[in-house]
Amino acid sequence: MIKGTFICIDAHTCGNPVRLVTSGHPNLRGNTMSEKRQDFLENHDWIRQGLMFEPRGHDMMSGAFLYPPCSQNSDGSILFIETSGCLPMCGHGTIGTVTAALENGLLSPRNEGKLVLDVPAGQINIDYQMQGEKVTAVRLTNVASYLAHENVVLDIPGLGTLKVDVSYGGNFYVIVEPQENFPGIDQWSAGDILHWSPIVREVAGKALRCVHPEDETVSGVTHVLWTGKTQTEGSDAANAVFYGEKAIDRSPCGTGTSARMAQLFAKGKLNLGDNFVHESYIGSQFVGKVEEIVELQSSSGPIKAIKPSIQGWAHVFGENKITIDDNDPYAMGFSVT
Numbered sequence: 261m262i263k264g265t266f267i268c269i270d271a272h273t274c275g276n277p278v279r280l281v282t283s284g285h286p287n288l289r290g291n292t293m294s295e296k297r298q299d300f301l302e303n304h305d306w307i308r309q310g311l312m313f314e315p316r317g318h319d320m321m322s323g324a325f326l327y328p329p330c331s332q333n334s335d336g337s338i339l340f341i342e343t344s345g346c347l348p349m350c351g352h353g354t355i356g357t358v359t360a361a362l363e364n365g366l367l368s369p370r371n372e373g374k375l376v377l378d379v380p381a382g383q384i385n386i387d388y389q390m391q392g393e394k395v396t397a398v399r400l401t402n403v404a405s406y407l408a409h410e411n412v413v414l415d416i417p418g419l420g421t422l423k424v425d426v427s428y429g430g431n432f433y434v435i436v437e438p439q440e441n442f443p444g445i446d447q448w449s450a451g452d453i454l455h456w457s458p459i460v461r462e463v464a465g466k467a468l469r470c471v472h473p474e475d476e477t478v479s480g481v482t483h484v485l486w487t488g489k490t491q492t493e494g495s496d497a498a499n500a501v502f503y504g505e506k507a508i509d510r511s512p513c514g515t516g517t518s519a520r521m522a523q524l525f526a527k528g529k530l531n532l533g534d535n536f537v538h539e540s541y542i543g544s545q546f547v548g549k550v551e552e553i554v555e556l557q558s559s560s561g562p563i564k565a566i567k568p569s570i571q572g573w574a575h576v577f578g579e580n581k582i583t584i585d586d587n588d589p590y591a592m593g594f595s596v597t
């Protein structure tokens with residue numbers, strides 16, 4: 261019996277996949293995208309598993325559903341799906357979703373060149389450019405991003421100690437800069453990153469409390485951002501972001517870039533108005549900017565944060581009609597570890 265049929269537009273943002281699902285949306289309970297995300301995870305997660313994991317997806321697969329606006333001032337809402345779950349926010353996912361949606365008439369901006377979108381982590385603003393039918397650039401102004409923990413020493417079994425920061429940019433990131441036990445991403449293979457990242461994430465997760473001060477459903481260290489020497493002209497910094505169980509982001513990672521900018525801002529290395537060109541593991545670039553200084557409210561007082569913007573591009577390359585059939589032993593997909 262067919263459990264569901266989904267029409268999808270497949271795209272990539274600076275190298276990382278985005279599967280925009282354009283039909284087969286479950287009705288979600290809740291007034292906000294944060295509540296709808298919880299409902300999806302509790303009651304409809306088979307859709308994510310079937311569309312993201314092998315054999316219909318792969319370790320890096322990520323995607324999105326568009327929903328109607330949750331707020332009066334917005335043009336639409338995004339639910340992010342990927343192999344690791346439903347992220348509160350995804351930068352490359354947003355750029356790919358906006359590109360695919362605009363090129364296919366799935367979003368109707370009230371103001372030409374601009375969109376306001378509700379996402380589980382809050383509200384984001386979009387500026388986009390088009391040439392004819394094609395979207396050539398998307399800039400998203402992200403949710404408030406802040407440095408959560410600074411100079412934490414973690415004991416990583418088999419590697420030694422690492423001094424790290426943890427920063428929030430829509431997801432919580434452990435940020436590892438080159439040091440005695442980590443020479444930089446330019447000296448490590450993809451295999452090294454895939455090997456050490458889950459260990460670092462687990463140790464950090466046990467050692468540190470990471471809960472968003474204004475939405476406790478956003479919690480836990482989920483991503484590891486490793487830094488190192490740049491390879492592309494014009495880059496200010498390079499990074500490799502690990503997510504899920506086996507993925508290295510091929511894009512410079514929107515929420516990772518936001519977290520990195522918040523970390524550098526808190527440490528006095530970036531200022532209001534500064535640009536920050538961030539490079540991915542394959543050398544593709546996002547242009548970040550510190551747009552605004554804001555405050556988040558926590559039980560122990562205000563937290564200084566920034567609103568970063570991230571600009572990038574995406575290309576649509578295919579359309580897919582995917583069925584998930586109960587008779588298929590791999591209806592829910594699988595992952596090889």
Ligand code: PYC
Pocket residue numbers: 349350351352353503509511512513514515516
């Ligand atoms: O672009 O925010 C991002 C992202 C998160 C995980 C993969 N990409």
